[in-house]
Amino acid sequence: xxxxxxxxxxxxxxxxxxxxxxxxxxxxxxxxxxxxxxxxxxxxxxxxxxxxxxxxxxxxxxxxxxxxxxxxxxxxxxxxxxxxxxxxxxxxxxxxxxxxxxxxxxxxxxxxxxxxxxxxxxxxxxxxxxxxxxxxxxxxxxxxxxxxxxxxxxxxxxxxxxxxxxxxxxxxxxxxxxx
Amino acid sequence: xxxxxxxxxxxxxxxxxxxxxxxxxxxxxxxxxxxxxxxxxxxxxxxxxxxxxxxxxxxxxxxxxxxxxxxxxxxxxxxxxxxxxxxxxxxxxxxxxxxxxxxxxxxxxxxxxxxxxxxxxxxxxxxxxxxxxxxxxxxxxxxxxxxxxxxxxxxxxxxxxxxxxxxxxxxxxxxxxxxxxxxxxxxxxxxxxxxxxxxxxxxxxxxxxxxxxxxxxxxxxxxxxxxxxxxxxxxxxxxxxxxxxxxxxxxxxxxxxxxxxxxxxxxxxxxxxxxxxxxxxxxxxxxxxxxxxxxxxxxxxxxxxxxxxxxxxxxxxxxxxxxxxxxxxxxxxxxxxxxxxxxxxxxxxxxxxxxxxxxxxxxxxxxxxxxxxxxxxxxxxxxxxxxxxxxxxxxxxxxxxxxxxxxxxxxxxxxxxxxxxxxxxxxxxxxxxxxxxxxxxxxxxxxxxxxxxxxxxxxxxxxxxxxxxxxxxxxxxxxxxxxxxxxxxxxxxxxxxxxxxxxxxxxxxxxxxxx
Numbered sequence: 001x002x003x004x005x006x007x008x009x010x011x012x013x014x015x016x017x018x019x020x021x022x023x024x025x026x027x028x029x030x031x032x033x034x035x036x037x038x039x040x041x042x043x044x045x046x047x048x049x050x051x052x053x054x055x056x057x058x059x060x061x062x063x064x065x066x067x068x069x070x071x072x073x074x075x076x077x078x079x080x081x082x083x084x085x086x087x088x089x090x091x092x093x094x095x096x097x098x099x100x101x102x103x104x105x106x107x108x109x110x111x112x113x114x115x116x117x118x119x120x121x122x123x124x125x126x127x128x129x130x131x132x133x134x135x136x137x138x139x140x141x142x143x144x145x146x147x148x149x150x151x152x153x154x155x156x157x158x159x160x161x162x163x164x165x166x167x168x169x170x171x172x173x174x175x176x177x178x179x
Numbered sequence: 180x181x182x183x184x185x186x187x188x189x190x191x192x193x194x195x196x197x198x199x200x201x202x203x204x205x206x207x208x209x210x211x212x213x214x215x216x217x218x219x220x221x222x223x224x225x226x227x228x229x230x231x232x233x234x235x236x237x238x239x240x241x242x243x244x245x246x247x248x249x250x251x252x253x254x255x256x257x258x259x260x261x262x263x264x265x266x267x268x269x270x271x272x273x274x275x276x277x278x279x280x281x282x283x284x285x286x287x288x289x290x291x292x293x294x295x296x297x298x299x300x301x302x303x304x305x306x307x308x309x310x311x312x313x314x315x316x317x318x319x320x321x322x323x324x325x326x327x328x329x330x331x332x333x334x335x336x337x338x339x340x341x342x343x344x345x346x347x348x349x350x351x352x353x354x355x356x357x358x359x360x361x362x363x364x365x366x367x368x369x370x371x372x373x374x375x376x377x378x379x380x381x382x383x384x385x386x387x388x389x390x391x392x393x394x395x396x397x398x399x400x401x402x403x404x405x406x407x408x409x410x411x412x413x414x415x416x417x418x419x420x421x422x423x424x425x426x427x428x429x430x431x432x433x434x435x436x437x438x439x440x441x442x443x444x445x446x447x448x449x450x451x452x453x454x455x456x457x458x459x460x461x462x463x464x465x466x467x468x469x470x471x472x473x474x475x476x477x478x479x480x481x482x483x484x485x486x487x488x489x490x491x492x493x494x495x496x497x498x499x500x501x502x503x504x505x506x507x508x509x510x511x512x513x514x515x516x517x518x519x520x521x522x523x524x525x526x527x528x529x530x531x532x533x534x535x536x537x538x539x540x541x542x543x544x545x546x547x548x549x550x551x552x553x554x555x556x557x558x559x560x561x562x563x564x565x566x567x568x569x570x571x572x573x574x575x576x577x578x579x580x581x582x583x584x585x586x587x588x589x590x591x592x593x594x595x596x597x598x599x600x601x602x603x604x605x606x607x608x609x610x611x612x613x614x615x616x617x618x619x620x621x622x623x624x625x626x627x628x629x630x631x632x633x634x635x636x637x638x639x640x641x642x643x644x645x646x647x648x649x650x651x652x653x654x655x656x657x658x659x660x661x662x663x664x665x666x667x668x669x670x671x672x673x674x675x676x677x678x679x680x681x682x683x684x685x686x687x688x689x690x691x692x693x694x
Contacts, residue, residue, distance in 0.1 A: 026385060030370075033383040037369060044290040044622040049361060056365035057383060064386050103385045106392075111381060113395050114402075120392035176358045 008077050010088035016159075017152035018092040019069050024155040025100045026065045027162050030057050052176060055169035062166045068096065087139045093148040094138040098131035218308060218442040219561055220523035221582055222433060224510075225274070225446070226503055227267065227317050228453040228542055230532030231260070232550040233493075233500055236557075241466040243500045246508030250527065253559050255567040255601040259658075260556035261634060262531040263575045265616045266543045270530030270554075270575065271320040271448065275301050275327070277579025277594035280615050281690035284622040288543065289319050289368060291360065292326055293622070299593050301579045302444070303330030306588055310440035314339065314429070315448035316415060318367060320530070324446075325360040332440075340428040343401065343419045346371055347387065347394045351417055367417065406460060410495065413457040415450045422451060422459070426506040430513045437519050444586070451503045454533075454541070458498040462505070465498055471535075472663050478649040479545045479630075480538030489535040496533060522561050524585060526578065529554040545616050547632040547641055548664050552614040558602065571606040572634045573599055574613070608636040611682060625691040633683045639664070640679040653680055 009015075034054065041050050072092050076085040084091050106123050110116035138144045231237045234244045236251055237258065263273030264280050272278075272285035272292050276299060280286045284293040292300070300323075302311045314335035315321040321337045328334055336354045338344065344351060348366045356362055370384035371391050382388020401419050402411040412419045429447055436443050471486035471493065507527075514520055533542050534551040542551050556573065558581075576596035583590050584603045598604030617629035628645035637659035643652045655676045656664040669676045 029385050030383045033369070033381050036381060037383070041364075043620070044284075044287040045364070046294070046623075049364075052358065052361040053365045053369060056362060057370060060365070060370055060384055060387070064384055068386065100385055103389045107382050107385060107388050110392075113392060117392050117396040117399060120389065120396050124389070124393065173358075176361070177356065 005077075008081070008085065009073055010076060010085050010092075014088045014092075015069070015073070017089055017149075017156055018072065018096065019065065020155040020157075020159050021093050021152045022068045022096050022100075023061075023065045023162050024158050025096065026068070027058075027061045027158070029100075029104060030061050052172070055172040055176075058162075058166045058169035059173060061162075072096070089152055090138050090145045090148045091135040093152045094135040094144070095131050097148075097151070098134050099127055102127040102130070218587065219585060220437060220441055220443040220519075221309075221445070221526065221585060222437075222443065222519075222523050223274075223446045223526040223528070223578075223582075224507075225271070225320075225448040226452060226507070226527070226529050226555075227320075227448065227450050228531060228533050229500065229503070229529035229555060230534075230550045231529075231553040231555050232532065233497055234555055236555065239497075240469045241497050241501075243466070243497050244504040246504045246511060247527070247555070247557065249508065250511055250525075250559065251557055252566050253564050254525075254527075254557040255560075255569060255599075257556035257558075257569045257573050257599070259570060259572045259612075259634070260528070260554055261572065261574055261612050261614050262529065262552045262554045263614050265531050265534075265545075265547060265551045265614070266618070267317050267319045267530050268618075269615065271315075271317070272323055273575040274528070274530065274578050275323055275446075277301070277576050277591070277596045279574075279576055279595050279613050279690070280617065281613075281626065281687060282593070282595060282693060284694075285323070286615075286617045286620060286622055288618055289322065289364075290622055292323060296593065297326050298330075299591050300327045300330055301582065302327050302446075304579070304583055304588055304591060305330075305444050305586055307332075309442050309444040309586065310436065311444045312436055312440075313446040313448075314432075315446075316420070316450035317448055317453070318363065318415070318417060320448045321354060322360055322363060325354060325363065328355070328357075328359075333436075335432070338418060339432075340420070340425045343398065344417065345395060345398060345414055345419060346417045347391050348417065408457060409460055409463050410455070410457040413451065413455065413499075415453065420450070422502060422506040425449075426510050427513070430510045433514065434517050434519060437517075437523060441522075442586075443523065444582075448530075449503075451506070452496065452499045454496075456492070456495040456499040458495065458502040462498040462502045463495075465501055466494075468494060472665070474536045474663065474665060477537035477539065477546055479643065479646060481544070482538055482540065484535075484538050484540055489540065492540065493535050496535075520559060520561065524561065524582075525559045526582070527555065527557045528575070528578065530575070543618065545630045545643075545646070547614050547616060547630050549639075549658065549662070552632065556599075558599070560602075567601055569600045569606060571600060571608050572610055572612040572636070577604070611635050611686075613683070613686065623694075625694060626687065631683055631687065633679050633686075634658070635679060635682075638675065638679065640676065640683060642680060642683050655679070 110119055138148055233239050235242045236244045236247045262270040264270045268285050268290050269280040272283050276283045283296055305311055311331050312333035313324045313331055315324055316337055324334050334354055338351055348371055350362050350366050370387050371382055471489055473486050531542050532551045532554055534544050539546050577599050580590040580594050580596045581599040581602045584598055600606040612634045615629055615631040617626045620626050631642045633640045637657055639656045639658050641654045643649050653669055653676055655668040
């Protein structure tokens with residue numbers, strides 16, 4: 001089993017930069033949105049409560065970023081190596097950037113669930129098709145591949161911030177739910 | 180001379196007895212109270228956003244509430260009962276805390292009660308002699324129950340009664356987690372797409388936010404017209420529900436609690452008839468339209484709606500109230516036949532009303548006209564078969580001290596309410612009742628921008644504090660002569676207006692000092 005997994009999954013050095021770009025986008029969006037909400041929460045929540053929301057959000061971001069990574073790894077498991085595993089950094093990064101960027105645009109523009117729910121499904125289909133197309137060409141266009149590698153490598157630095165903050169958040173959440 | 184027959188004598192006796200019961204000054208009946216060693220059960224039913232101005236019980240032209248009227252025949256009916264705020268947060272918290280919003284400070288959309296006061300809530304004060312249970316379909320009200328968890332034996336999950344989730348929030352039904360109020364804020368008001376919050380409805384989590392849209396899209400058939408629900412199935416911000424299913428389930432739960440856990444203190448907060456108004460087919464087109472008074476546009480109105488714009492919304496609101504009343508009637512029948520009302524008080528009220536006038540619509544409004552703050556209050560007492568009508572002004576803040584008195588519990592010094600007439604209090608037309616809206620202010624600082632109304636007898640003063648478009652204005656109305664609040668008397672009665680404004684500002688200043 002372990003041998004099959006190691007044969008079908010990318011190695012850790014390839015997974016890490018892709019996870020870094022996922023974490024950067026997920027955590028980054030949350031932090032950006034958090035700042036927008038801050039002035040609203042300050043009206044009626046105290047600092048401890050606002051920080052508690054931050055801690056829960058960091059844990060949710062960890063779960064969300066790992067979930068997205070596992071989807072990519074799942075694709076590696078079930079598809080031939082040349083589809084994603086062999087070009088994991090370039091295609092993985094392209095898929096993640098395109099998909100999450102598209103979601104950001106959607107959430108930024110359509111802020112009413114009931115009014116825009118009809119947009120969600122076509123948007124999701126278009127996003128997935130577009131991301132697959134871009135990921136396919138990413139390995140054929142040298143500058144795109146180079147940009148994807150540079151981007152994912154550069155984002156690794158943020159893991160040194162996000163992961164310790166998430167660990168502290170986990171401790172805080174445990175304490176709040178025990179005490 | 181014709182002699183009086185035995186039958187006539189009995190009729191006369193009954194009429195005299197009933198008229199004594201209706202007398203304003205005398206006690207209508209002996210109160211079954213905790214002070215004499217017994218502990219009556221108390222059940223509170225709250226129907227969200229039910230304006231007294233749209234209930235036939237209070238003289239509305241459409242027969243929207245035949246079942247409330249039936250209940251009223253054995254209850255004390257309060258005709259001038261006022262919510263303390265114009266939306267759920269201040270309205271509900273004033274009921275549960277016995278204070279005005281300027282004291283408990285739950286004034287914002289989805290706000291919380293001042294942390295140092297949370298142990299002054301009605302559940303904690305009722306004491307553990309009672310089995311205390313609470314349920315709120317409205318999640319802003321459920322936030323308070325999360326704050327009061329230590330005073331509750333049973334905090335019923337808002338999703339307990341067979342609903343279909345509209346959101347993908349995995350924590351929606353988990354109201355008993357120790358930190359559940361912060362979990363609520365994190366998911367419902369931040370990571371997911373939000374529940375109508377300001378300043379933004381951006382989802383803090385891209386995946387959860389987007390999946391929420393897909394989930395809502397997947398449930399879109401519930402929003403579509405069907406033979407039973409021409410406007411779609413009712414929902415609150417987070418889940419769909421159907422009155423014919425939900426109300427009987429709540430009734431069963433009440434019956435079981437009364438049987439197994441007496442004495443019971445139960446608080447049941449229904450979302451209906453809150454918008455979206457979605458009556459069942461049998462209530463659609465039930466009533467002929469009534470003329471809608473053309474009221475002047477208000478400087479603080481958020482839109483330019485006219486009576487013609489209001490007509491379809493008012494129509495469906497009234498129909499939805501009739502639907503809710505039907506559900507209440509079945510609930511009442513079941514509780515009555517099970518004997519629940521023989522040893523339990525039943526309180527029926529609302530947290531706020533609904534406004535369709537002067538260019539504004541809804542209830543998170545700065546306009547505190549009567550339709551948004553005048554709410555129903557009826558209380559039936561065990562063993563009492565007569566109706567009593569109370570016309571003096573009463574406040575949502577009065578419910579806490581009154582119920583504590585019935586339970587034989589101590590009324591805290593922090594309470595700003597008074598005992599309700601008929602339940603230990605006396606009718607007092609000179610009594611002052613306040614309502615307020617300050618949703619954009621800080622909960623931690625004195626009001627900067629707020630609307631506050633003061634009702635005293637038949638007179639009502641509305642004071643607008645700090646609005647750039649309507650700075651420090653007052654309006655004065657005579658509610659008896661001018662129930663539609665069309666004639667502003669501030670220039671005709673400047674002395675009274677100044678006197679009431681002084682009283683209001685003094686009370687506000689006192690409240691600010693307690694901050």
